[in-house]
Amino acid sequence: MTTYRIAPSILSADFARLGDEVRSVIDAGADFIHFDVMDNHYVPNLTVGPLVAQAIKPYCKRADGTPVALDVHLMVEPVDALAQMFAKAGADIISFHPEATRHVDRTLQLIRDAGCRAGLVFNPASSLDVLDHVMDKVDLVLIMSVNPGFGGQSFIPEALRKTAMVRQRLDAYRAHSGREVLLEVDGGIKADNIAAVAAAGADTFVAGSAIFGHKDYRAVIDAMRGELARVA
Numbered sequence: 001m002t003t004y005r006i007a008p009s010i011l012s013a014d015f016a017r018l019g020d021e022v023r024s025v026i027d028a029g030a031d032f033i034h035f036d037v038m039d040n041h042y043v044p045n046l047t048v049g050p051l052v053a054q055a056i057k058p059y060c061k062r063a064d065g066t067p068v069a070l071d072v073h074l075m076v077e078p079v080d081a082l083a084q085m086f087a088k089a090g091a092d093i094i095s096f097h098p099e100a101t102r103h104v105d106r107t108l109q110l111i112r113d114a115g116c117r118a119g120l121v122f123n124p125a126s127s128l129d130v131l132d133h134v135m136d137k138v139d140l141v142l143i144m145s146v147n148p149g150f151g152g153q154s155f156i157p158e159a160l161r162k163t164a165m166v167r168q169r170l171d172a173y174r175a176h177s178g179r180e181v182l183l184e185v186d187g188g189i190k191a192d193n194i195a196a197v198a199a200a201g202a203d204t205f206v207a208g209s210a211i212f213g214h215k216d217y218r219a220v221i222d223a224m225r226g227e228l229a230r231v232a
């Protein structure tokens, strides 16, 4: 049985009440907190930096104290210095776009050296080739199902085919290495398409507007889990 994880993106949360929003969405069943960092350079939008990550870190835990991973998605260029700042700020996972760094292997290594799990993010038009020689340093693959930069966009169906391609690669890799790499999909995910994304092979689902755009976070997360329970 696959363990599915739902990762609400706080991009669509109420930024004036971020701590409460993080707490509410964790109470509602979030598995990860997805933290979108945009720099108005790699993407045409500007969001939050390490200070805000540090401020919400104490909220990233369940009522019983169990930690909830702070899943930082860097849409910034260059990557290395900011990745290290986010590691210090308390990130558990740091993902970056390979186009945004000069030396992908080095960036993966420095994220891991800083004690975090490292992720590679693939835009809708990006090929997966960069994975070939760095798999041993990758803990998570993130497939973008929208072009990065904004919440609330529509899911690009081609992402399903690409997710299935990554699933094959990760299964083959696990067969000889014994190592599990997470497969996360980000953009336009809602209760009515999450099952298709899972069927394509994803195990971790980012959802921003679908969750924070609704009054009852638990109702949305429960609906998503209900859909996931029906995936073979």
Ligand code: DX5
Binding pocket: 009, 011, 012, 034, 036, 073, 146, 147, 148, 149, 150, 151, 152, 153, 186, 187, 188, 189, 206, 207, 208, 209, 210
């Ligand atoms: C897009 C971000 C996503 C986005 C998801 O650049 O990486 O995480 O916030 O939001 P929705 O679920 O609204 O597409």
Ligand code: ZN
Binding pocket: 009, 034, 035, 036, 073, 186, 206
């Ligand atoms: Zn994201």
